[in-house]
Amino acid sequence: MSHANVAVGAHSQELSEGSPFSIPTKKLVMWLFLISDAATFAACLMAYGFLRNATPDWPKPFQFLPTVVNAMVMTFILITSSLTMLIAIRAAKAGNKSKAFNWMLITAAGGIVFAILHIREWLGMIGEGATLFHNPWGTAIFGASFFSITGLHLLHVTGGVIALIVVGLRYRGGRYNADDIEILGLYWHFVDLVWMFVVPFVYLLNVAPTH
């Protein structure tokens, strides 16, 4: 329960000075969170690059099949889910509740398929003997950085899927409105954007050279 008499995102112009950004407070706080989350991902990717440069025997174990193809399919699904999220937001803005809810579920389904493909890939690699502290291809830090960076991203996708379902249900129940869907959309697109950095750095750079 918020006790303050502050209508977030809807405070009256007569009583307050107004934001220098013409966006509601909730959206601002999401942008701020994304800035901070971007710093977290940047730190992880920089650490990865640092370790990769510092390691002479960095392995390049990934083959076009299955890894690159799998990553392409995952990328396709995640980008598509950003598109379905856009459709959901547009429907919500138009006031079409059931359509917005359905497209949110489709978006969540995209996230779930992404997660399943990801976990399947992980299990395959674990089956080949790759763990956080050992892998058959070279330096142990390869497995550690691969699993921690993709794991952090997967955690974000999982959180996003849960949020999509929870916010979707509450939106249908009338507790949240179209703005909330849009704010959640910001998060979902951000998770998508991060993946665009993970794919080249963590997958494509580690593809075995063909001779």
Place this chain on the structure above:
Amino acid sequence: MHDMSAHAAQHHAPTSFIRKYIFSLDHKVIGKQYYGLALIAVYIGMAISWLMRFHLAWTNARIPGLQWLSSVGAPGGLMTPEYYLELMTMHGTIMVFFVLTTAPFAGFGNFFLPIQVGAEDMPFPRFNMMSFWITFVAFCVLMSAFFVGDGPPLSGWTAYAPLSAVGAIAGPGQGTGQVLWAISIALFCVGQLLGSLNFITTTLDLRTKGMTLMRMPLTVWAWFITSCMGLTAFAVLLPACILLILDHVAGTSFFIASGLVINDKMLPHSGGSTLLWQHLFWFFGHPEVYIAIVPGVGIVSHVLITNMRRPLLSHKVMIGCMGALAFLSYMVYGHHMFVSGMNPFSGLVFSFPTLVITIPATIIVLIWIFSLYGSKLRINSASLFALGFISMFVSGGVSGFFLAQPSLDIYLHATYFVVGHFHMVMAVAALFGIFTGTYFWFPKMTGHMMNESLGKLHFWLTFVGTYAIFMPFHYLGMAGNVRRYQAFVDDYMQPLLGVHKFITIAALLTGAAQLIFLYNLIHSRFRGAPAPPNPWEATSLEWTMPSPPPFDNFGGKHPVVYHDPYQYGIEGSSNDYVMQDSPEQIHTVRDEK
């Protein structure tokens, strides 16, 4: 997603004890909780520093009762070398995180930022409550390291790898203790992130009518700039701590290089880099220094202006300089790593912005000095501590010029010169900022005046005492006295032992002077004279309301702001000052357009 249910609701003052004092959503209670946490932490940290100083001066003397704290670390009251390092780690961690960040930023900021911009609360009160309680849990986790396993970690507040990453083989406390440390700091990061989100949105979105950005008091600007730093700095320390935990519990080796031999045993780890920890840590660590000091800059400006009865030479330049400090603080972190094995060219690159950052810092000091020049400063405990802040900031800052240059730092690095430098410019200066804020705002926070005589006595003892402690540090450092040694009994540093004894006596006395402050705080809280709404004849919005402020700050009304924050010395006005919400028409001579 997140809990974003901060929707419009009529405010009711909570009636249950738990909602009112423990899990409170009121920003004022949360501010006091943060302040209280810092108060507990600072006395623990101070007691630890007493133990350390005593051990350095009289290494073979027993400290009666210390065996009760740790029978292994101090058998029979005689401190072991490891236990000295454990105490040092805890002193640094407690002070930097749970005092210097918690009190001036989260404590005063929570209490006064919403009030000074004319808001009833922060936009996300539940985030705010979580922010405090996560920080509280972080503190408990850290303190538990004293009692769990084989003690707190040895690796200092910077937790340098590989010592911090290899686990129990590196010594007592490096197993469980170090993991607890990393968990505590990771939690702390989350707490401060939540706080920063609230601070920024309050400042940008909840300003009352007329409170334009340039009409915000300098304290609000300082907290706002600090929270912008907190937003990104803690976000980098968080994954660093998680990677450190993974090195401990999941067998990874992010921070452990190949072929490391400890105690004649080669570790199975390979592939990591010890320098990586330093990069990640100091990318956070340097902004953290400014997170500690910038709120102090704001508080000191605010208090000085009130007591000078005139505004600073330039409001805008002051804001710009605080912003420049924050911006540059991200580009200088490599100056902590000049001798770490980093490419010397990088050291040169980092040296340049380090010297550049002294420019805004110098401008800030010059603005204070020239504003003070010729003013009739009202001398009270708050303004004395504000002057003390300037003194510490300058004295500690000057040694920064030396350390910023790699050629000099090679000699001075990891000596007591560095310890003296950062204790003066960051630790004691920020503490003086906290004292300034306390003496100034205590009447508003509690409804009681503090005892001014005791306050002034506290100031003089502390001021002279801190110089007596930390000035000799510089001398020790130049004489080659390395830091983090637990004893100087039988090596080339032995001739310096007399200086150490002097410092220890000064530290014990200065620490004892802090008990005067504690007495004053507790006594005034219950027995102090009742505080009028505006005892200092100040102009900002917190002084328009009763002391202490009512639950909803402005009694359901929305204040309207008509003036710049510091309208003092107004000719033709009924007083020599005009409050921000006074509709009185005045002719203002603005120092800038």
